[in-house]
Amino acid sequence: MVTAEHEGSVVAVAMLDGTLHAFDDTCPHAGCSLAEGELDGQTVVCPCHMATFDVTTGAVVDGPAPSGVATWSVTVADGALVLGEPQDPEPAEDDRAAHEDAGPSPAARPDTDVTVLVELEHAAMRRQFEAIDSLTDAPELTAAWATLRDLLEIHASAEEAILYPKLARAADEGAEEAEHAVHDHNEIRDSVRTVQEHAVGSEGWRHALRRAREVNEEHLQEEERDPLPLFRENTDRARREELGQEWLAFHEQHHDARGLAGEDVDPRSVVEGRS
Numbered sequence: 001m002v003t004a005e006h007e008g009s010v011v012a013v014a015m016l017d018g019t020l021h022a023f024d025d026t027c028p029h030a031g032c033s034l035a036e037g038e039l040d041g042q043t044v045v046c047p048c049h050m051a052t053f054d055v056t057t058g059a060v061v062d063g064p065a066p067s068g069v070a071t072w073s074v075t076v077a078d079g080a081l082v083l084g085e086p087q088d089p090e091p092a093e094d095d096r097a098a099h100e101d102a103g104p105s106p107a108a109r110p111d112t113d114v115t116v117l118v119e120l121e122h123a124a125m126r127r128q129f130e131a132i133d134s135l136t137d138a139p140e141l142t143a144a145w146a147t148l149r150d151l152l153e154i155h156a157s158a159e160e161a162i163l164y165p166k167l168a169r170a171a172d173e174g175a176e177e178a179e180h181a182v183h184d185h186n187e188i189r190d191s192v193r194t195v196q197e198h199a200v201g202s203e204g205w206r207h208a209l210r211r212a213r214e215v216n217e218e219h220l221q222e223e224e225r226d227p228l229p230l231f232r233e234n235t236d237r238a239r240r241e242e243l244g245q246e247w248l249a250f251h252e253q254h255h256d257a258r259g260l261a262g263e264d265v266d267p268r269s270v271v272e273g274r275s
Helices: 093-102 114-133 138-170 174-196 203-225 227-234 237-253 267-271
Strands: 002-006 009-016 019-024 038-040 043-045 052-054 060-062 074-077 080-083
Touching: 019 074, 019 080, 114 138, 114 203, 114 227, 114 237, 138 174, 138 227, 138 237, 138 267, 174 203, 174 227, 174 267, 203 227
Parallel strands: none
Antiparallel strands: 002 009, 009 019, 038 043, 043 052, 052 060, 074 080
């Protein structure tokens, strides 16, 4: 699969049985890139939370996605891809039921190593922050920010419930890394609250959003440099995959940040497994 910019959207293009198909690259569940997932017949499996879409119709076949994805007809002219008008996803209840009975083929199952899932969400956050920068319409900004705000909280809460209590016990320096990460999460939460204090799209809102992006990006880079490699070194693959299943279940339970307060968390409670 390849991706291309088209009228403000990132579009993924795949070849199936000699025919090109184009579809929205952004998974509507958490903003992950579908092009980074796996093709299984005429379906694509999101690498973050295993939402599955029919690439020919855009319909949801399986998983937690709240809606399907837009599709485009594709032709090639003078060596360039030419996309038609976007088409809304078609309903596919029969396809969903059949897929649930059969399950995805083993080759199509995304990597469920929890550290891989964490990093995929990091990429989704970066994509969403970047996408907001290109928006000017207030309703679109409101919707995009709500999606990103929820993802930031779900991600932090999932790490505090699943990843960091385990890291604190798995490595000598794990407790220190876990405590530092939760401090970072609280700084991100504070930056999110500051964004919420301003009218969407206002100068103050944009300034607060840039600050939230900076705080979040600093944390993501630290996490990718230190605690995630440390966790991989001290936790075997099978256990990381078990925790990945817990990660997916947590996201299903707390879709749209359902049941999450967004309040600061005591770092010691996470280190001691009391969160």
